Amino acid sequence: MMRGPEDNTVTWGSWANPGEAKRFFEFNDQYTAQTGVNAVYQTVVGDYTAKVLTQLAGRAAPDAFYVNDAMMPTLILEEQVIPLTDYLASPDAATAEEDYFPGLVDWCRNSEGELYGLPVDCNPLVIWFNSDIMAEAGVDLPADTFDNGGWTLDALTDVLEAVKPTGKRGLTFESGYGHLFSWITTFGGTLFEDGRPVFQDDPVAIETIGWILEQFRAETMFYGGSLPEGQGGEQLFQAQQLACVVAGRWVLPNLRELDFTYDMVPFPTKDGGVVMPASVACAAMSVNKRSVNPEAALDFLGAFVNTEGQRFRLSGGGNAVPSVHGLEEVVTEGGVPAHGALFLECAEKGYAMPRELLRDPRLASRFSPSMDEVMKAGPTDAQTLLVQLSDMIADPERLS
Numbered sequence: 001m002m003r004g005p006e007d008n009t010v011t012w013g014s015w016a017n018p019g020e021a022k023r024f025f026e027f028n029d030q031y032t033a034q035t036g037v038n039a040v041y042q043t044v045v046g047d048y049t050a051k052v053l054t055q056l057a058g059r060a061a062p063d064a065f066y067v068n069d070a071m072m073p074t075l076i077l078e079e080q081v082i083p084l085t086d087y088l089a090s091p092d093a094a095t096a097e098e099d100y101f102p103g104l105v106d107w108c109r110n111s112e113g114e115l116y117g118l119p120v121d122c123n124p125l126v127i128w129f130n131s132d133i134m135a136e137a138g139v140d141l142p143a144d145t146f147d148n149g150g151w152t153l154d155a156l157t158d159v160l161e162a163v164k165p166t167g168k169r170g171l172t173f174e175s176g177y178g179h180l181f182s183w184i185t186t187f188g189g190t191l192f193e194d195g196r197p198v199f200q201d202d203p204v205a206i207e208t209i210g211w212i213l214e215q216f217r218a219e220t221m222f223y224g225g226s227l228p229e230g231q232g233g234e235q236l237f238q239a240q241q242l243a244c245v246v247a248g249r250w251v252l253p254n255l256r257e258l259d260f261t262y263d264m265v266p267f268p269t270k271d272g273g274v275v276m277p278a279s280v281a282c283a284a285m286s287v288n289k290r291s292v293n294p295e296a297a298l299d300f301l302g303a304f305v306n307t308e309g310q311r312f313r314l315s316g317g318g319n320a321v322p323s324v325h326g327l328e329e330v331v332t333e334g335g336v337p338a339h340g341a342l343f344l345e346c347a348e349k350g351y352a353m354p355r356e357l358l359r360d361p362r363l364a365s366r367f368s369p370s371m372d373e374v375m376k377a378g379p380t381d382a383q384t385l386l387v388q389l390s391d392m393i394a395d396p397e398r399l400s
Contacts, residue, residue: 123248
């Protein structure tokens with residue numbers, strides 16, 4: 001096990017952009033000052049999953065580390081991380097399971113319900129829109145339509161049809177469970193029953209995905225995987241060539257540097273003025289089973305992911321949303337975006353990767369590229385597409 005120079009050192013690792021890494025080092029300084037424990041951080045660059053799994057195999061991984069949803073099933077199955085039940089039951093624990101939005105925790109459990117990680121923060125998928133393009137197209141701002149209770153699929157269709165004559169693209173749809181499932185559940189569709197996919201026969205799912213395919217044909221929406229290299233949805237949105245993009249709060253630091261007006265709105269719904277469940281991107285922190293000081297590592301985990309830890313890490317123009325109740329001041333900071341308070345409601349009602357995709361490590365890592373192949377082949381109709389995708393989930397041997 002990799003250790004620092006002192007017995008009271010805790011090592012931890014994650015992926016990070018330069019801004020995040022700077023804040024992590026600041027958190028370390030604060031934690032060391034408050035506890036006397038020397039917190040040592042390492043940024044893992046490149047293929048994060050592969051590098052951490054290699055570190056674990058070589059007994060060189062840090063005491064605590066970030067875990068993405070594609071990693072968690074493998075780490076639990078191979079008993080590489082510590083269950084958190086005893087720690088969370090301790091009166092000295094710095095956090096409690098009930099502090100977190102419930103839909104963001106289950107992906108960190110094994111089949112018996114044992115918890116192996118806690119969400120460090122989150123990123124609900126929402127629809128960002130360019131207000132200047134909306135004005136050029138002569139349509140109401142989607143957030144205003146939401147405030148007035150009219151943000152329905154018809155309202156979004158009107159926006160996309162109005163944008164098309166401006167020469168700008170309307171909206172993209174991407175591969176992966178996040179986009180697919182969000183468009184289904186936001187209208188009340190059912191994804192799974194008794195651990196099996198049922199969305200392929202769900203009338204809401206068929207209607208909604210059918211609408212997306214209609215938009216492809218009308219060229220008001222575009223499949224992101226078919227766009228030219230370097231012209232993904234987020235890049236086109238930042239270049240003011242795309243009116244709307246589905247993304248999390250991670251785009252905000254880049255948007256702050258650009259000269260156009262923007263805001264966000266939840267996915268449209270049947271009723272038009274409510275937030276319905278949609279996908280939330282999540283990472284967790286777990287503790288290495290081979291840590292030589294697991295108690296100190298658990299204490300660090302609790303301080304890092306609890307309310308105060310998230311307030312420290314996410315304030316000041318952060319690129320994520322708290323995964324704990326409260327902290328509205330983080331997402332409303334500076335009034336940017338104007339409807340930023342909705343991020344917390346989206347997180348509270350949303351869900352991380354469903355457990356049905358976590359039962360097999362192949363589903364967690366291979367579903368998105370397999371879906372991409374199906375999308376690029378040009379699905380003929382919604383139910384055929386949904387059957388293909390549900391078959392992959394029911395039988396991971398079908399994954400490419």
